[in-house]
Amino acid sequence: MSQAEQEIKTNMQAFAAAWSVYDAKKLASLFVEDADFVNVFGHHLKGKSEIEQGHAQAFVNNLKDTILNFTQIDIKFIQPDLAICHSYWDLEKVNSNQPPKKGIITALTIQKDGKWQILAVHNTETVSLPFNPES
DSSP: OOHHHHHHHHHHHHHHHHHHTTOHHHHHTTEEEEEEEEOTTSOEEESHHHHHHHHHHHHTTTTTTEEEEEEEEEEEEEETTEEEEEEEEEEEETTOOSOOEEEEEEEEEEEETTEEEEEEEEEEEEOOOSSOTTO
């Protein structure tokens, strides 16, 4: 694994860690100033401050008592300083008997000022289909 890949994975794990302690400021710090975040409900948060505010609100509402874990992180470089990162997640609700929800965060990441930051995110929950579309 290259140093760039390790740094991107570390950044995404910091995203999950900030989520799991409900630290919207820390989560937003991983983004460039004019980043975009499309959440699992299709709401488009524009800029670091909206990303922070949106997550702060969600952490006391629908994301309260949730723990985010990335089970797999795949990285594809577009250029040496630009990469797409697919982070497969499980979202558990603390003290719940429900199975974890699953999904994928697709993040466009950039190396800027010597560190990897997130430019854009699209978060999608995955669901089981009653049929196999590949058959």
